[in-house]
Amino acid sequence: MYLPEDELQRIDEEERLLKGQYKHHIHVCLGANCLNAHSAQVLSALETEAKARGLEKVCSVTGGGCRGLCVAGPTVTLEPDNVLYGKVQPNDAGDIIASLGGEPVERLNRPTDNPFFMRQQRIVREMEGRLNPERIEDYIAAGGYKSLLKALNEMTPAEVINEITRSGLRGRGGAGYPTGLKWKTVAKARGEHKYVICNGDEGDPGAFMDRSVMDDFPHRLLEGIIIGAYAVGADRGYLYVRAEYPLSVKRLQLAIRQAQKQNLLGNNIAGTAFNFDLQVRVGAGAYVCGEETALIASIEGKRGQPRPRPPYPAESGLWGYPTLINNVETFANIGAIIRNGSAWYASIGTEKSKGTKVFALTGTVSHSGLIEVPMGTTLREIIFDIGGGIPDGRKFKAAQTGGPGGGCIPEQYLDLSVDFESLASVGSMMGSGGLVIMDDRTCMVNVAKYFLEFCKSESCGKCIPCRVGTAHMFDILDKITKGEATLDDLTLLEELCDTVKHTSLCGLGQSAPNPVLSTLRFFRDEYIAHIVDHVCPAGVCEFEKEAVR
Amino acid sequence: MTTQKARIATIWLDGCSGCHMSFLDIDERLLALAKVADLVYSPLVDHKKFPEDVAVTLVEGSVSSTEDLEKIKHVRAHSKFIVSMGDCAVTGNVPSMRNPLGVDVILRRAYLEEGLENPQIPSLVVPKLLPLVKPVHAVVKVDVYVPGCPPHAETLFYVVSELLAGRLPDLTKMTRFGV
Amino acid sequence: MSVVVTLKINDIDVSGQEDETILDVAREHDIYIPTMCHLDGLSSVGACRLCLVEVKGMNRLVTACTVKVAEGMEVYTETERLKKYRRMLVEMLFSEGNHICSVCVVNGRCELQSMAGRVGVQHITLPYYNPLRTLDTTHERFVIDRNRCILCTRCVRVCDEIEGAHTWDLGGRGIESHVVTDLNTFWGDSPTCTGCSKCVHVCPTGALFEKGRSVTEMTKHREFLPYLTMMREKK
Amino acid sequence: MQTSTLVSAEDKRWRLIRATMRRHGFAANALIETLHTVQEAFGYLDEEALRYVAKELRIPLSRVYGVATFYNHFAMKPQGEHHCVVCLGTACYIRGGSRVLEAIEKAAQVKAGETTPDKKLSLLVARCVGLCWLAPVALFDDEVASEATPEEVAQKVGEWVDHVSS
Incomplete structure (x- = not known):
């Protein structure tokens, strides 16, 4: 009789046997980002190099998944030494193979005992970097x-x-x-x-x-x-x-x-x-x-x-x-x-939001990449501990969560716990997990305009408020960023937000006003500066020399 | 004794004068109106300059040229109430039909492509057209809207009477766009 | 066979069948709810949002044309909030297209025009979009003037659901959406159009009309629709 | 000679399209999958192919057109020899992606979503290519230009476009 458990057991054992033959395992990230940075060439260079040194029986070179530290791609993971190399080029292969069993290659080495790796908890991304995504055997051997x-x-x-x-x-x-x-x-x-x-x-x-x-x-x-x-x-x-x-x-x-x-x-x-x-x-x-x-x-x-x-x-x-x-x-x-x-x-997470959440941490933050943290981790921990803070000595301004229908969270909420309810309470939302960090060079009106442009062109056109309302909202924001708007326009913008939010057919329209509402809530003074003083405090928007009105 | 009469005015921007005609259709009630108000400026009377301190100005037509724009701004500054009279003033109406095409296309069509002798686009005398024809409220604040093409004489009489009586007219049941 | 439910609309006790929508029941009790994309005899799409109503206990507004009544429901159709939204929605429609009522074939008989009056829109605060849209006069009997189209999709639905030709559909998306015949080819060249004129008569505005009609001259006849729907359901 | 190779090449395209439809049992819901194949075979959605697909899948012409123009991925016109994709994701935008786009539009005299008249270059924008730490990003025939500056991209595009006029 066919027993699937036995079959899985067999694959598991075979895999262990196979892996046991090797003293070293080299995993080259074949995630989309590292592939873009030519990690496939790194993989073949490592294979060639191992063979050339007669080490193909001692070390295995395989494709692995992403380690999340995309900013350092292409990445290479060595086991059992738990060494992580970043920005590896094909011509680094010789040094990597030569160093096996000895000291890691200093110029490529990326420490993994830092908060970026230590503060994460992986469920969805368990075994990251160590499973070849194209082999079912790898997954079975990992349970x-x-x-x-x-x-x-x-x-x-x-x-x-x-x-x-x-x-x-x-x-x-x-x-x-x-x-x-x-x-x-x-x-x-x-x-x-x-x-x-x-x-x-x-x-x-x-x-x-x-x-x-x-x-x-x-x-x-x-x-x-x-x-x-x-x-x-x-x-x-x-x-x-x-x-x-x-x-x-x-x-x-x-x-x-x-x-x-x-x-x-x-x-x-x-x-x-x-x-x-x-x-x-x-x-x-x-x-x-x-x-x-x-x-x-x-x-x-x-x-x-x-x-x-x-x-x-x-x-x-x-x-x-x-x-x-x-x-x-x-x-x-x-x-x-x-x-x-x-x-x-x-047992993981907060009272109402359980488990972990994966975020794509991007924008002006030192360690851009993928992270997985327990629900309830604070924004400050994510941005400053795991993410390594804001580069170039700039100042944090806002964290944007929830995608085009989300909101911008200002500095005073950095200690906010990241969970469904808390994010909603400050006018943003969890969304799917995009987390874009913005520094003080960012104009929040311009950011709102960006998201409205997105919603306007992605509106399906079926219901009136989303089809027409997002277009008008974009136009008003465009006027504001050009210094051509009046305070009446701002009032109209807020009325449009209200109508589009409450009358649109689907989530796209219902959430499209959120970027405007949240930036108006926390950065209203920037809107006023554009409209009344014809100044972009962040220095992003360019106005005509002579104020239009 | 001579009680102070209300000063009312009418102006005509880019329109067909139909609204003014409709206004005249209040017929003998014009006389009643004349007892309580003076028409201090209008295309219908001979005044060269728009006076100061006007109580009510009825505006016909859309804002289509630089001249219209200057005129309406001046009128707004000197009128207590501005009434957008008729669809051209309220919506842009027929004059605004050129908006999707742009000014150049219609000027070329009107002055260059009609087989005229010595075709040229006039640049003196004729005021410059604005890129977009706009309703009056897109340019200055408007107090009362009277849609209709043209609004009925009854409606216009009602509007003026109410305003002179110190009330804002409620037109929701009386008129609408188009008819 | 269906179950009778009782509910309240604007604090008035009403009853209806459980498979009826809020709109059906409201109309049976002479309670007016504005509609634009809805038309009896066609499927409901909930696109125009004018029939949005408040239902106690629901955190979102719902479209009366699609949501079925339920026992104990409390519906409100004329709250200040709804009135405000309806005005804004009608304004949006006017601002989006090129609606010049005074020169339109359906002037005086247009559903958009009368809706403006009904919800109290006397001017459009939103800036006009002034889109450059096309007009197709190639059909021997009918014209489509997309300047007056409000994308209610009644023409698309009647052509698909009743006539069975599916000559019409929507092309593009968002603010660029537009109705098309076949592969966006000329109506007059259409191999699929039967010339039945149903689309022309269900169109709420002057976007679809009979050739030769001048300003105010186009009257639309829709009596056929509920009849046809009934006759086809019988088969 | 040339004609026959053309015809056989064409035959192959139709066979590919037919194979996709067959794989889905000529069901109406195979429309989007089939349009993907048409675009792979022709480089864009050729009108004759659309008519063929409509007939084979028994879908109204207008619905085929509606679907083809709803989705950004489908092109209704032939595309250029090269393509340039400018990322306008959030990270790219706040790091100046729109200025990169403007520079390319100016250098190549073409608007986003369009192809130069000589069919050398199609300029596209992407919502996010997922390379946020390299922002702003532009792709030149799939080659990634990271932390792109307006000057760099203008030069790169200029090479392609100049190539043609010389």
């Missing part, structure tokens, strides 16, 4: 797919849902809806078929958390999706990935094929009666498709325009069938919760 087998063999769907509910996991796509509750609703809904959709349409500028999960841990994502499908009783699923992420598409398709081969996807999964078919769908460049009803329309092959809810996708989603939609990071948490238990997960 992968055991949670799926546990769920299938030892738990009923209801028990799985209870476990997720008790863990306190909330949707990582932005709104923070309780995942267990969503699963329960879909499980209860009736339908000939049910669908699971993984939302990988990560569209916020400055956000690449989900890309890193899809690129680095495709199997962790698949495992979460399959467990979700089992829990809600879905037989079909789609992974919707934005067109801008070809590497993610490639790796997910490969991962799906590998999982099918191991009977972890398809019919009678792992010898049980559970069938689940999963396909990748590629987006085509429309931010609004991150909204769940628009995403559904897009998978159906239509214009990605949202429709009013209710009915919610949980009752009537893809082709009218009950549909579970969760974001990439949400699904990537599932395996760990099933493996370690809901009590463990619920």
Whole structure:
């Protein structure tokens, strides 16, 4: 009889045996960012060099995932010495191979005993940099797919849902809806078929958390999706990935094929009666498709325009069938919760926001990159400890969270705990995890204008307030940054914010005014300076020599 | 005794004079109006200069040229109440139909492409056109809006009577854009 | 078969079937809720947002044309907030296109024009957009003047849902959205248009009209729509 | 000779498009996937191909047009030989991405989203290419220009465009 546990066990043992042959393991980051910085060439240079020195039996050179310190790419990780090299070039290969077993190459060495690495806690990005994303064996040897087998063999769907509910996991796509509750609703809904959709349409500028999960841990994502499908009783699923992420598409398709081969996807999964078919769908460049009803329309092959809810996708989603939609990071948490238990997960984070959150830390901050921290970590810890503070001796001005529908958080809230409620209380939101740091050279009116330009051109055009309102808001902000606006324009801008926020059909329009509202709340004096004094305090906006009015 | 009569005025920017015609259609009530108000400036009467201290000015037409712009600013400065009279003043209406095309296109069409002898775009005498035709309120503050093309005589009489009686007219049920 | 529910609209006790929308029930009780994209006989899309109402206990405003009534619901249709939003939405429509009522074929019979009166819009505070839009006169009997289009998609829906031709759809997106025939080719060349005129008659403004009609001359007839819907549902 | 190679090349394109549709069972929901293939095969959404796809998938022409013009990824016109993508993500924007874009627009005499008349260069903007620590970023035929200055990019684009006129 076929026993999937045995098969996984066999792969696990083989892997250990294989890895045990080597004294040194060299992982070259093959994440999208390092690949852009030519890490593939670094990989082949290291292979050639190892061979040339006759060390191919002593050290293994493999592709690995991202270490998060993107600013230092391409990165190379050495094990078991736990050495991290940054900005590695192909011609560094000789020195790296030569130094194995001895002192690390000083000019490339990046310390890992600093807050950037020590203050993080990794669940979604567990084993970062050490798993070859293109090999299912790596994931299995690291304990992968055991949670799926546990769920299938030892738990009923209801028990799985209870476990997720008790863990306190909330949707990582932005709104923070309780995942267990969503699963329960879909499980209860009736339908000939049910669908699971993984939302990988990560569209916020400055956000690449989900890309890193899809690129680095495709199997962790698949495992979460399959467990979700089992829990809600879905037989079909789609992974919707934005067109801008070809590497993610490639790796997910490969991962799906590998999982099918191991009977972890398809019919009678792992010898049980559970069938689940999963396909990748590629987006085509429309931010609004991150909204769940628009995403559904897009998978159906239509214009990605949202429709009013209710009915919610949980009752009537893809082709009218009950549909579970969760974001990439949400699904990537599932395996760990099933493996370690809901009590463990619920012990991390704050009272209402459990677990960790991955952020893409960018802007004017020393250590740009991907970080994963427990919910409740303060902005100050993230920016000044983990992120290494503001470079060039500049002063911190604001942290922008939540993408185009988020807000700018000023200095007085640096000790704010990063969780769903706290961010909302200062007029921003968690969003998907973009965290852009701005220093004192940033004009906040100009920042608001930037986000409105984004929302205006990404508006689908279906509902009036978003289609027309965002265009007017952008025009007024443009006038302000040119010193051509009046205080009446500012009043009109605030009225537009009110209408667009409360009357728009979907989240895009409803949140589009947030960048304006939050900058008006904390930096109103900058607006006034532009309008009344024709001065841009940050020196960014250029006015005509002669004031227009 | 001679009670002080209210000083009212009318001006005409870029419009067709239809609103003024409609105003005249209040017929014999003009006489009643004349008892309580003086028409101190209007295209209908012979005054060269817009006077100071006007109580109510009815404005017909949109703001289309540099001359319109100067005129309306001057009028605003010397009027207590400004009434946008008719669709051209309220919305831009027919004159604003050139807006999507831009000034150059229509000037070329009117002066160069119509097969005139010695075609040229006038640059003296004729005031310079603004890039965009605007409703009056886009340029100066407006107190009362009377849409309609043209507004009915009844409506206009009501507006003037109410203002002279010291009340702001409520026109929501009386008139709208177009008809 | 369906269940009767009781609810309150503007503090008045009303009843309806549970599969009816708030709009259906309000109309049965002569309670006016403004609508623009909605048309009886076509699917509801909730795009124009004019029928937004407040429902006690719901943190967001909801579209009366899509949300079904429920037992004990308390609906408010005329709050100050809603009135303010409706005025702004109508203003947005006027500012977005080129609506010159005085020279329009449906002057006096236009739904946008009368909506302005109804919600109390007497002038447009928002700046006008003055977009450069196209006019297609190639069809032998009809004209589309996109300057007057408010993107309600009634034409798209009637052509798809009732006529079954799907000649119309939306092209572009955001503020650049526009209605198109086929591959954005001339209407007169359309291999799919049956010339049925349904789109012309459901159009709320003067964007679609019959050739040869002058200012104020175009009257739209929509009596056919509920009838056709009913007859087709029977089949 | 030349004609026959052209035809066979064309045949290959149609075969690719057909293969995508077949893989999805000629279902209407395969439209976006098929348009991706059309764009890969033709470099843009060729009108004849759109008609073909509409017919094969039994989708109304207007819906095909609606979908094709809704998504940014699809181009309705032939693209240039080279392409330049300027990132306008948040980090790039606050570090001067828009000035980089302006410099390129000026140097190449082309607006974002357009192609030069000689078909040498298409200028595109991206919402975020995810290289925020290199901001501002521009991509020249997929080669990354990091911490780009207006002068540098103008020179780079100038090489491509000058190449043509000389």
